[in-house]
Amino acid sequence: MVKDIAVARGDAEVFMKFVRLGYKEKIWDHDTGVVIIQGEDVGVRLIKCNMERSGVQVMRSLSDCDSYGSEEEMAIKKGPWTEEEDSVLINYINVHGEGHWNSLARSAGLKRTGKSCRLRWLNYLRPNVRRGNLTLQEQLLILDLHSRWGNRWSRIAEQLPGRTDNEIKNYWRTRVVKQARQLKCDVNSKQFRDAVRFVWMPRLMERIKASSGTDISYSHDQNNNASKAQGHGECSSGNNPIPTMLKSEAVSSYSSGVDVQPPSVSDTSASYNLMGGGSWSLEDSAVKGCTISSSPWQHWDYPEIQEFEPFSAFSDADLLWTDENIWFLQQQLATDI
């Protein structure tokens, strides 16, 4: 049986739909000409195609036609991406740009859904994706932003250039939720949020301060080599990229856990130049002067400085944790972070 199909210019979606349905009718694009294919019981064959005028790129060769017509070959692949798939996706995006993920997946010859391609690109393959452990500053920022925005992972990720929402979400679940679980309380409970505010975050600040002046090597993966290795089961450098803090004076006010005197919201403003060349500072009564130099990083200015109120959650120091619980949390954090 022979099926003739004509497909309008560039309409790969319609094209494939008719191929799958074994459609026989002819569809004409009067403006730009048509692509006509001839189908058989198994597979289809391109018999006429004005490629220049039609702009149909999905059919790059007769073999493509065959593969698209095969039920078996049309199966969507799932699971881990192979290096070959990665390179196909990267090369395609380098040439054609990103977006239009469904048609991209087909045009590139990937047997993946558009969503899968998008996710792979955004979370792993795109340039400037940072790999490796979250720095102390990043952890602190995540805790702080989550306290005000909740599970708005993509929004939080926007404030940590190179980090993905998926990565931050994973951090939250594996580290923070785990902590709550160990303390036998709900991660959203006031008790736990207070513990984060008055114990965890101050401790992070202390650790950031403690790293001041130490010679910490930080190998920023400019070429994303580590990320590629990690994606295929190999581990990248386990070094935690901790930038050097140059100045920190007021941090100590957070160091005593429940004895913290929260800064007022009114004198709060922030400038997280976290990805600096670069500094990271909190113009806040309690942390003012905390500046972290991290020259290998890309410069980044906190984009929502107007609305951002760092540590505004400290406005009410009514932590209900017992000394025992606080001690326990601190012990956990000492080994966990």
Added chain:
DNA sequence: AACGGACTCAACCGCATATTG
């Protein structure tokens, strides 16, 4: 060495929203 539980994180799923025809 073998086993099993815990952990990590890439990837998938379902849903909501945006865009397109």
Added chain:
DNA sequence: CCAATATGCGGTTGAGTCCGT
């Protein structure tokens, strides 16, 4: 305006790895 489709987001899963016994 509406329906279909694409995109984006947050929640969840599960394969691979680590680590203690």
